[in-house]
Amino acid sequence: MANSHQPFVALIVGVTGMAGLSLAEALKSPSALGGPWKVYGSASRPIPTWFPSSLLDKYIAFDATDAGNTADTLAPISGEVTHVFWVAIQVRESEQVNVTVNATMLSNVLDVLKSGPGGNGTGSRLSHVTVQTGTQHYMGPIHNPTESGQGLEPHEPPFREDLPRLPYPNFYYALEDLLESYAPSLTYSVHRSSIIIGASSRSVYNALLTLAVYALICRYEGLPFRYPGSRYTWEQHNSEIVTKVVRKQQKNSKTTKRTIFFSKFGSG
Numbered sequence: 001m002a003n004s005h006q007p008f009v010a011l012i013v014g015v016t017g018m019a020g021l022s023l024a025e026a027l028k029s030p031s032a033l034g035g036p037w038k039v040y041g042s043a044s045r046p047i048p049t050w051f052p053s054s055l056l057d058k059y060i061a062f063d064a065t066d067a068g069n070t071a072d073t074l075a076p077i078s079g080e081v082t083h084v085f086w087v088a089i090q091v092r093e094s095e096q097v098n099v100t101v102n103a104t105m106l107s108n109v110l111d112v113l114k115s116g117p118g119g120n121g122t123g124s125r126l127s128h129v130t131v132q133t134g135t136q137h138y139m140g141p142i143h144n145p146t147e148s149g150q151g152l153e154p155h156e157p158p159f160r161e162d163l164p165r166l167p168y169p170n171f172y173y174a175l176e177d178l179l180e181s182y183a184p185s186l187t188y189s190v191h192r193s194s195i196i197i198g199a200s201s202r203s204v205y206n207a208l209l210t211l212a213v214y215a216l217i218c219r220y221e222g223l224p225f226r227y228p229g230s231r232y233t234w235e236q237h238n239s240e241i242v243t244k245v246v247r248k249q250q251k252n253s254k255t256t257k258r259t260i261f262f263s264k265f266g267s268g
Contacts, residue, residue, distance in 0.1 A: 006038040009080045009125070013064065013109060014088030015041030016051055018198040018206055019132055023085050024055040040077060043088075064088065064105035071112050078124060079117040084109065086131040086175075095141055095169040103174040106131070110182065129179060129188040133172040135159060137192050140168045142233075159192075 010027055014020045020041065027037040042060040047053060062073035086109075090101050116124030136142060139154040155163050165173055172192075179188040197208035218225045227234060 006036075006080070008034045008082050009038040009040070009077075010083045010085060011040045011042060011074075011077070011081045011109075011113070012085045012087065013042050013105075014086070015056070015059070016043045016045075016048055017087055018196055019087040019193075020085075021051070021055075022198060023087065028055050038080070040081065064108055065090070065101060067104075067108045067111075070108040074109065074112040075117070078113050078115060080125065081113050082125045082127055084113065084126065084129045086129065095144075095171065098171040099169055099174045102171040103178055106175055106178055110178075110186075114182070114185070127186065129182075129186055130191065131175055131179060131188065132191045132193060133175065134192055135194045136170065137172045138163060138166070140166045140170070161192075 010023075012020050012023050012027075015024055020043075024039055024041055026032060027035070027039050029035070038057050039055070040058050040060055041056040042062060044061065044063055046061050047059045051059075053059060060073060060077075063069045086106060088102075088105060090098070090105065092098050092101055110126075110129070113126045114121060114124050116122050138157075138159040140152050142152070142154070152168075154166065176190055179186070179190070182188075195207050197206060214228055215225055217223075
């Protein structure tokens with residue numbers, strides 16, 4: 001049942017990642033806009049032992065790729081949630097599969113929350129969805145250039161929100177199209193962050209942790225701290241962004257009444 005004393009109720013999907021954890025901290029802060037917030041956090045696995053459960057009102061584990069499991073798990077809160085913060089990702093064997101899997105996940109979650117407790121839209125309070133993507137929106141399949149099927153031609157920085165899409169498969173595009181299909185019944189914001197660095201005990205996407213380990217190895221072995229990547233990655237335009245900036249963007253956009261896109265401008 002919706003709680004009249006909780007005007008804003010968040011569901012953070014992917015809460016155990018760097019951005020998800022930082023978002024939970026921000027929403028539970030006494031200074032959070034629109035607070036106090038009720039915060040549900042979710043991921044595909046049981047809550048890790050290291051995760052500070054005090055940041056959440058409840059942790060929910062479910063498989064977003066499974067429509068039935070998603071419906072069974074989220075139906076009890078479908079009349080409460082007002083805002084979804086989507087910081088989840090699954091990476092599979094190809095970008096075409098990534099498109100299918102990640103769009104299915106978001107679709108399954110939104111279908112349940114928009115259906116509400118009655119299953120027909122009655123009682124749904126969902127009004128805004130925030131989705132985190134990245135600068136691959138502007139750069140194409142940089143992690144696997146062969147997926148372009150031709151020479152990879154990314155946009156030149158600075159990146160602007162209104163740049164046309166590149167002619168390569170990209171699940172970011174699928175997520176944005178899915179959000180648009182719910183308009184105007186939902187407002188949404190898309191945050192195209194660059195490389196995110198922040199506190200994490202195990203995230204494979206945390207460049208800060210990787211660089212710290214590499215630096216320690218170099219110091220231990222007495223080796224110079226040289227760039228560890230390839231010539232291709234060295235020549236790319238990129239930048240980094242810390243989780244505090246990401247969460248501030250998303251926290252400040254959650255009550256917007258219009259569609260907003262954020263991007264991190266590329267730098268040399």
